[in-house]
Amino acid sequence: MGPRPRGAVRSALIEAGVELARAGGPDAVVLREVTRLVGVVPNAAYRHFADRETLLAAVRDAAVRQLAQRMVDGMNAVRAGAHTPTGARLRMRAVGKAYLEFARTEPGLFDTAFAAPDHPSGGESDEPQPLEHLQAALDNLVQAGLLQPARRPNIEYSVWATVHGLAVLLRGPLRSLTEQEKTRLEDRTLAFIGAGLS
Amino acid sequence: MGPRPRGAVRSALIEAGVELARAGGPDAVVLREVTRLVGVVPNAAYRHFADRETLLAAVRDAAVRQLAQRMVDGMNAVRAGAHTPTGARLRMRAVGKAYLEFARTEPGLFDTAFAAPDHPSGGESDEPQPLEHLQAALDNLVQAGLLQPARRPNIEYSVWATVHGLAVLLRGPLRSLTEQEKTRLEDRTLAFIGAGLS
DNA sequence: TGTACATCAGTGAACGCGCGTTCACTGATGTAC
DNA sequence: TGTACATCAGTGAACGCGCGTTCACTGATGTAC
Numbered sequence: 001m002g003p004r005p006r007g008a009v010r011s012a013l014i015e016a017g018v019e020l021a022r023a024g025g026p027d028a029v030v031l032r033e034v035t036r037l038v039g040v041v042p043n044a045a046y047r048h049f050a051d052r053e054t055l056l057a058a059v060r061d062a063a064v065r066q067l068a069q070r071m072v073d074g075m076n077a078v079r080a081g082a083h084t085p086t087g088a089r090l091r092m093r094a095v096g097k098a099y100l101e102f103a104r105t106e107p108g109l110f111d112t113a114f115a116a117p118d119h120p121s122g123g124e125s126d127e128p129q130p131l132e133h134l135q136a137a138l139d140n141l142v143q144a145g146l147l148q149p150a151r152r153p154n155i156e157y158s159v160w161a162t163v164h165g166l167a168v169l170l171r172g173p174l175r176s177l178t179e180q181e182k183t184r185l186e187d188r189t190l191a192f193i194g195a196g197l198s
Numbered sequence: 199m200g201p202r203p204r205g206a207v208r209s210a211l212i213e214a215g216v217e218l219a220r221a222g223g224p225d226a227v228v229l230r231e232v233t234r235l236v237g238v239v240p241n242a243a244y245r246h247f248a249d250r251e252t253l254l255a256a257v258r259d260a261a262v263r264q265l266a267q268r269m270v271d272g273m274n275a276v277r278a279g280a281h282t283p284t285g286a287r288l289r290m291r292a293v294g295k296a297y298l299e300f301a302r303t304e305p306g307l308f309d310t311a312f313a314a315p316d317h318p319s320g321g322e323s324d325e326p327q328p329l330e331h332l333q334a335a336l337d338n339l340v341q342a343g344l345l346q347p348a349r350r351p352n353i354e355y356s357v358w359a360t361v362h363g364l365a366v367l368l369r370g371p372l373r374s375l376t377e378q379e380k381t382r383l384e385d386r387t388l389a390f391i392g393a394g395l396s
Numbered sequence: 397t398g399t400a401c402a403t404c405a406g407t408g409a410a411c412g413c414g415c416g417t418t419c420a421c422t423g424a425t426g427t428a429c
Numbered sequence: 430t431g432t433a434c435a436t437c438a439g440t441g442a443a444c445g446c447g448c449g450t451t452c453a454c455t456g457a458t459g460t461a462c
Contacts, residue, residue: 229415
């Protein structure tokens, strides 16, 4: 391999890291394997990342971004206006469905997105985080008159917990359920959230 | 170290594994470290376990048992009768609180209890699993007339998901909240579950 | 436009580490007659 | 009650493995004058 365009190796490393994470979760993001995929000598990674953990953080960011995008796409697919009762309800449901679907179809990235960093990063970020999309959906519910304003504060965390917990359980203790049972459980749980909100 | 009482090493290995898991989660259950703690040569473990994974399974069982015990203790602390409305409600809440408290005070064991086994075990077990305690609490709610029988089926999974998800999030993305904020969130989420059930 | 020099981004080789696991062994414990 | 033997539960030494990371290096790219 001769020289590459400037900045190409760095992004190639992240991309390779994402592929490994997709296939095997955060632990599969092995520095040597990443460089192998890119076709570069192992220590070349240290030109771009302080250490393995920093590389993993970049991969995690990518995973989080993908999840957020799924949620955006899900919401955008809803035709009814965001502030109509139907629209607000459907958007809320779409956000939850997108989350669960991401966990089901991209388990490795899902795990990576939520893997605890060894040394918690500064935590700034340009893009809207997944949580913010959920918050927006809940605000819509309030504006549409479907959720009492008094109940709104902090309720995003309970909703998030429900959907996140189901995603985790479905790949943990409940992993041996059939696909059909899993889908049913997802629907019922989204309904449970609906009951908790109204 | 001379000879030990029969069966002593096996249980000592599990006990040591539990200590490591308590301190560092499932990945900390390192076979060589476990034998080190017991004061035995590494390969001695193979007299008692087929491989590291089998030892870890035994440790996981112990962690699950501890969680289940916390739930039992929580329920038993409720004075009101199990089939009275108050008693049913308090028991339900106690189960949830025990779960969240276990996750908060024993994060390593909590992670270990739910770590995905590499090759899923047969899955039999004598003791009542944590889930069964939740199911019992929900059955009480039905008997006390606080939960419509039509809504009962499978609702344990939604409740479990909520409580499990919060436990996970509190040690993941929400780990930097203060203890007070965490406790508040736990209370609010238990209330959210209550709203979803009634 | 040409030259001198600093910076950047890669190579090549090696390090120490701790891990899970295997092998051949030995001495103590329990059992059969 | 004593002896012969099988089984059990440990030791000691070694294996190959892949990992993250460091060092000294080299050639290409970009910059200043």
